[in-house]
Amino acid sequence: MWVSMAKIKIGDIVEIVTKNGFSYAQYTHKNPSFGALLRVFGENFSDRPQKFDDIVNVRPVFMTFFPLGTAIHRGIFSVVANVDVPAHALPFPTFRAGIPNPATGKVDVWWLWDGETEWPVGKLTEEQRSLSLRGIWNDTFLVERIESGWTPETDPWT
Numbered sequence: 001m002w003v004s005m006a007k008i009k010i011g012d013i014v015e016i017v018t019k020n021g022f023s024y025a026q027y028t029h030k031n032p033s034f035g036a037l038l039r040v041f042g043e044n045f046s047d048r049p050q051k052f053d054d055i056v057n058v059r060p061v062f063m064t065f066f067p068l069g070t071a072i073h074r075g076i077f078s079v080v081a082n083v084d085v086p087a088h089a090l091p092f093p094t095f096r097a098g099i100p101n102p103a104t105g106k107v108d109v110w111w112l113w114d115g116e117t118e119w120p121v122g123k124l125t126e127e128q129r130s131l132s133l134r135g136i137w138n139d140t141f142l143v144e145r146i147e148s149g150w151t152p153e154t155d156p157w158t
Contacts, residue, residue: 007069008027008036008068008069008072008079009027009082010027010028010029010030010085011026011027011028011082011083011084011085012026012027012068012079012081012082013025013026013052013055013056013079013080013081013082013083014026014027014038014068014071014072014077014078014079014080015048015077015078015079015080016040016077016142016143016146017077018044018143018146018147019147020044020146020147021044021045021046022044022045022046022047022048023040023041023042023043023044023045023146024040024041024043024045024049024052024055024080025038025039025040025041025060025066026038026039026041026052026056026060026083026085026089027068028063028085028089028090029092029115031065031092031115034065034134034136035065035066035067035068035136036065036066036067036068036069037063037064037065037066037093038063038064038065038066038068038142039056039060039063039089040060040061040062040063040064040142040145040146041055041056041058041060041061042060042061042149043055043058048080052081052083053083056083056085056086056089057086061146061150061151062132062133062145062150062151062152063093063095063132064132064133064135064136064137064142065134065135065136065137066136066137066138066139066142067136067138071139076139077139092114092115093114093115093131093132094112094113094114094131095112095113095114095131095132095133095134096110096111096112096113096124096128096131096132096133096134096152097110097111097112097113097118097133097134097135098110098111098157100157105156105157106157106158107157107158109122110122110123110124110128112128112131113134124158129152129153129158130151130152130153131152132152133152133155133157
């Protein structure tokens with residue numbers, strides 16, 4: 001069932017068509033500077049699931065900011081359901097950011113950001129390696145990351 005919505009809403013489930021099948025993400029937050037935040041899930045489906053409650057209750061593979069309203073309006077992705085954001089995903093997540101050293105291609109000093117405050121941490125701990133990268137991705141980049149099985153832990157800058 002395709003849900004036509006004039007305006008995107010928190011909890012919307014976004015269907016992303018990839019070469020591996022259908023992938024799904026949930027719109028969970030809107031940030032004034034970065035826009036719509038998607039929790040992107042790792043499971044691929046050959047057919048659209050009837051229910052999404054179980055899907056949204058697992059840990060996402062990654063989160064990213066994305067121009068969701070534009071993608072929906074242009075028909076690039078579809079909103080197929082709306083499901084309550086799970087309680088564990090209601091707090092705004094912490095992201096990591098850094099500038100790669102041109103000589104090494106690695107980030108020497110990482111920063112963490114909680115949606116309001118940013119602070120330097122230097123090298124990442126194992127736990128921090130799983131934090132999503134702060135940024136706004138377009139649809140092509142998002143699909144490439146999903147299709148390749150990319151995770152924050154496997155990012156080449158880390």
